[in-house]
Amino acid sequence: MKSFAIAAALIGGALADQGAWAQCGGIGWTGGTKCVSGYSCVKSNDYYSQCLPGANTLTTSTKAVTTSGPAPTGGAGAAGKLRWLGVSESVAEFGSGTYPGTYGKDFYFPDSSTIQTLIQQGYNIFRVAFAMERIVQGSVGGALNTAYLTNLTTTINAITNAGAYAVLDPHNFGRFNGAIITSTSDFQSFWNKLATQFKSNSKVIFDTNNEYHDMDQTLVLNLNQAAINGIRAAGATSQYIFVEGNSYTGAWTWNTTNTNLAALTDPQNKIVYEMHQYLDSDGSGTSATCVSANIGVQRIVGATQWLKANGKQGVLGEFAGGANSVCQTAVTGLLDHLVQNSDVWTGALWWAAGPWWGNYIYSFEPPSGTGYSYYNSLLKTYAP
Ligand SMILES: *[C@@H]1O[C@H](CO)[C@@H](O)[C@H](O)[C@H]1NC(C)=O
Ligand SMILES: *[C@@H]1O[C@H](CO)[C@@H](O)[C@H](O)[C@H]1NC(C)=O
Numbered sequence: 001m002k003s004f005a006i007a008a009a010l011i012g013g014a015l016a017d018q019g020a021w022a023q024c025g026g027i028g029w030t031g032g033t034k035c036v037s038g039y040s041c042v043k044s045n046d047y048y049s050q051c052l053p054g055a056n057t058l059t060t061s062t063k064a065v066t067t068s069g070p071a072p073t074g075g076a077g078a079a080g081k082l083r084w085l086g087v088s089e090s091v092a093e094f095g096s097g098t099y100p101g102t103y104g105k106d107f108y109f110p111d112s113s114t115i116q117t118l119i120q121q122g123y124n125i126f127r128v129a130f131a132m133e134r135i136v137q138g139s140v141g142g143a144l145n146t147a148y149l150t151n152l153t154t155t156i157n158a159i160t161n162a163g164a165y166a167v168l169d170p171h172n173f174g175r176f177n178g179a180i181i182t183s184t185s186d187f188q189s190f191w192n193k194l195a196t197q198f199k200s201n202s203k204v205i206f207d208t209n210n211e212y213h214d215m216d217q218t219l220v221l222n223l224n225q226a227a228i229n230g231i232r233a234a235g236a237t238s239q240y241i242f243v244e245g246n247s248y249t250g251a252w253t254w255n256t257t258n259t260n261l262a263a264l265t266d267p268q269n270k271i272v273y274e275m276h277q278y279l280d281s282d283g284s285g286t287s288a289t290c291v292s293a294n295i296g297v298q299r300i301v302g303a304t305q306w307l308k309a310n311g312k313q314g315v316l317g318e319f320a321g322g323a324n325s326v327c328q329t330a331v332t333g334l335l336d337h338l339v340q341n342s343d344v345w346t347g348a349l350w351w352a353a354g355p356w357w358g359n360y361i362y363s364f365e366p367p368s369g370t371g372y373s374y375y376n377s378l379l380k381t382y383a384p
Contacts, residue, residue, distance in 0.1 A: 082338060084165060084347030085383045086125030087118060087364050088318060091354035092134075092152060093171035097178070099133040100148070107134070109151050111355045112158040117366040118353065119162050121376060122383030126159045127167035127207065127317060127349050128152065132176055132190070140176050141186035144193055153197070160203035167205040167242060167317075167349075168194065174212035174223065181209075182219065184226040191230035199236035206231050207242040207274060207317070211249050220246045221260050228266050241266060242274040242315060251275035251303040251316065252283060262310045272346055275303055276318035279330050285351060288322025288361045296321075296334025304337070307344035316348035320362035323374035331375070335382050350379065 017036045025033050025041055035041050095106025115126060130152055136142040152168075159166040174181055181187055191206070198204040208227035212220045224243040231241060245258030254275055264271055278285035279295045292298075300316070307314045316338065321327030338345040350371065353364040363369030364376075 081384050082342055082345065082347040082382060083384060084125040084315065084349075085379065086123040086127070086164070086347070087350045088127040088129060088169070088352040089115065089155070089354055090129045090171075090352040091356050092148075092155075093129040093131045094356060096131070099131065099177070100145070101134070103151075107131070108356060109155050110353070111365075112155065114353065114355070114366045115155075115159060116162060118364075119159075119164050122380045123164070124384055125165040125167065125205075125347060125349060127169045128155055128159070129169045129171035129210065129352075132170045132172045135170075135194070136190060139186065140181055140183065141189045144197070149197065156198070156201070156204060160201055163203075165203050165205055167207050168198065169207045169210055171210040174209050174215050174220065180215055180219075181223060184219075184222045187223050188226035188230035188233075191227040192234045195231040195234035195236040195239075198239075199234050202238040204236075205240045205242055205272075206236070207244065209244060211276065212244060212246045213248045215246055217246055217257070217260055220258075221263065224261065224264055228264065228271070232267055237268050240270045240272055242272050242317065244274050244317070249274060249276050249317070250283060251277040252299040255302040255306045259306070262312065271313070273307065273312050273314045274317035275300075275314060276351075277316060277334070278319065279321050279327060279334075285318070285320055285362070288324065288327070290321050290324075290327040290330045293326050293329040294333060296330040296332075297337045300334060300337060304341050304344060308341075312344065313346050314344055315346045318351040319348055320351045320371060321375075322361055323370050328375070328378065332378065335379075339382065347384075348382075350375070 017032060017034045033041060089110035091108045091110055093107065095101040098106045101107050110126075110128060118126075130148075132140065134148045135145055135152065137145050156166045156168070172181075191208070195206060206227070208224050212223070228241055228243070231239070243261065243264055245254060245261055247253045247257045250257075261273065277283070277296075277299050279290040279299065280287035281289070281291055283299070303314065306312075319331070319334065321331045335348065338348055350364050351362060353369065353372070355365060357363035357365055357369060359370060362371040364371045366372055
């Protein structure tokens with residue numbers, strides 16, 4: 001784990017070099033544009049450049065921009081901000097294959113106090129993973145399991161009562177007890193029952209399923225549509241619905257794999273296409289090494305084009321990078337790209353926080369998770 005000491009910034013001349021994490025550029029900025037030793041000025045968006053650590057080789061410095069170009073357009077994105085920035089909360093789905101499993105041993109629930117810490121840092125969306133096998137009794141279309149649902153609801157309410165959005169994430173890969181879910185009517189019934197529980201909470205977001213993969217493409221379309229239909233039929237009409245695609249809902253393969261999902265319909269017109277993107281060589285999110293400093297943008301630019309071409313909204317439901325400067329530049333580029341395209345990108349969620357991640361390479365669990373320690377100062381500058 002790396003710690004960032006604040007370097008003393010004392011030099012002669014009119015402007016001292018900007019200190020660690022300080023602003024160093026952006027439209028309207030009149031202060032210094034040079035960072036102290038060991039830091040360099042990295043553009044976050046047109047309005048904000050920041051001194052980021054260890055980056056003497058990363059001289060993507062932006063000078064203070066004083067031209068008066070046209071004001072940015074795009075409604076919510078006008079200030080160059082995303083609607084949502086947050087974290088996946090992962091622990092209630094742990095103990096995969098051990099169902100129902102034992103509370104406190106196989107699975108647990110997110111820590112409300114560390115979620116509050118993250119909310120205080122500015123994060124406003126939390127995607128809460130859970131196991132379908134635990135929340136229903138016996139089968140996809142079975143009755144809900146009250147005990148697990150109650151505990152999940154406690155977590156969800158802790159998030160939404162604090163003003164943030166909570167995403168219900170059945171972390172099932174389109175499967176139940178390991179078998180691909182093929183009954184769209186059972187899936188619709190599942191979502192109908194679950195949405196009924198949350199229909200009066202407008203800060204809840206329904207995520208149809210985590211990372212469909214190796215499934216018939218039409219089935220993925222039909223399961224997503226069944227979920228939408230079940231949710232709306234429950235009377236949950238105010239909430240956003242996140243739909244996911246095949247191939248682990250990867251942004252980098254979206255434009256060749258999931259194009260049929262453009263046909264999804266929602267009477268409330270609140271569908272958001274959730275894509276995931278990691279920056280390691282196989283895109284699996286299992287290595288702390290990123291392919292290159294540009295890989296963030298490279299892997300999502302095709303998805304951006306798809307969203308624009310189809311008039312859709314997207315969210316990066318999972319992303320992460322290792323605690324090193326190459327990944328940091330790649331993550332910065334990725335987030336800048338989302339901000340620059342906030343007409344179609346609504347936000348992003350880091351993978352992952354949760355009390356059981358230990359020394360996991362991306363852990364965003366306060367106070368000392370590896371990802372939190374390294375990335376919080378950067379990520380929160382993108383919070384709405
Ligand atoms: C729910 O949480 C309580 C502790 O608050 C725990 O005793 C119980 O075992 C949990 N049940 C499930 C199914 O998660
Ligand atoms: C599809 O997406 C990939 C990854 O972002 C991109 O490299 C490629 O150019 C895209 N292809 C088309 C036809 O848009």
